[in-house]
Amino acid sequence: MITIKSEREIGLMREAGEIVGRVLDMLEEEIAPGMTTKRLDELAEQFIRDHQAVPSFLNYAPKGEPNVTPYPATLCVSINEEVVHGVPSDKRVIQEGEIVSVDCGAYKSGYHGDSARTFVVGEIAPEVQQLVDVTRECLYRGIEQAVAGNRLHDISAAIEKHARSFNYSVIENMVGHGIGSELHEDPAVPNYGRPHTGVKLRKGMTLAIEPMIALGRSRRAVSKRGAWVAVTEDGKPSAHFEHTIAIGDGPAEILTR
Template sequence: MITIKSEREIALMRESGRVTSEVLDLIGREIRAGMTTLELDTLAEQFIRDNGGVPSFLNYAPKGDPDVTPYPATLCVSINDEVVHGIPSADRVIQEGDIVSVDCGVFKSGYHGDSARTYMIGAVDARVEKLVNVTKECLMRGIAQAVAGNRLHDISAAVEEHARAHGYSVIENMVGHGIGTELHEEPPVPNYGRKHTGVRLKEGMALAIEPMIAMGRSRNAVCRDDDWVAVTEDGSPSAHFEHTIIVRKGKAEIMTLSGPTRN
């Protein structure tokens, strides 16, 4: 069931969104070649708890799937061909030229915020830099369609059209989602689709929109044996950006904007 958030609930979601964005701001200041992904995770967890929140991802497991090992970390840190759900480790060292996608969720005051950014480490290949920039553009084009009266797949089509116009592939088996008191709520928000289809968007819907775009021909992410980390089928680089938004009339409200641009 898709829930419509009240203004009281939206005010609470602004706070979880603020902390989520500030975690990613912190990561952006600290991330560098030579760090381990576990160091990033430790920084993030400490910041979240110092700000009265709880990591949304830590010990998360999909409902109805008892065979999946709960997620063991605060962040998902995915490097190069890893699409999403990269597990932080003391053995995984970030290298010059990597692209590092960091996904963060914060639970505070009963509501979740969820956001992701892809960071470029030092000198990155120009083709990969373009992928990162286009993926961010895909996110903003999708958000521009998240207004009351539109259809859900207007968001999806905007993401897909921009990615394919640049020769990139959309990862089809990883999608965005509704969000609120639960990290993952209805409806799923795919990154591909046909305009003017899907449920009608109503003011107060809360969505996590998250394009995952690959340089190669991969249309699906393939999970490794650890249940979690998902990589491109062909080993090509992948980028990931995400915002939590509220559907409004005329223009969506972004709950996880960075710094002084925050709503």
């Protein structure tokens, strides 16, 4: 069921979203070759708790899946061919020339904010830099379509069209989502689709839009049994950007800027 948020609720989501945005700003300054992904996670958790919020992802488990081990960290830190859900570790050291997707959520006053950025560490290959730039552009192409009166898959189609214009692959089995008092709410927001289809967008809907785009030909992110992290099928790099947005009377408001 899709929930329509009041102005009060969107205000509370704005507070959670601001914390997430500030966490990612801080990590962008801190990330460097030689740092462990666990250290990024520690910095993020401390920042979130210092701002009277709690990490959305820590101990998260999908509803209706009792056999899934709860997620053990504050951040998802996914490197190179890792699409999403990379678990921070004191054994995973960030290297020069890698791309690092950092996904962060914060829960405050009963509501969540959720955002992701792909950081470039040092010098990287031009084709990988372009992938990162285009994936970021895909996010904003999608957000431009998130206006009342449009259809959900107008967002999806805008993302897909821009990605495929560069011959990139869209990861089809990982999607964005509604968000609010629950981290994952209806509707699912795919990164591919036909324009003018899907549910009609209404004022008060809040969505986490998150394109995951790959350099190779992978259309799915695959994971080993029991592992959270999902990687491209062909081992090629993937980038990921995400914002939580609220649909209002005009252009969507980005709550995690």
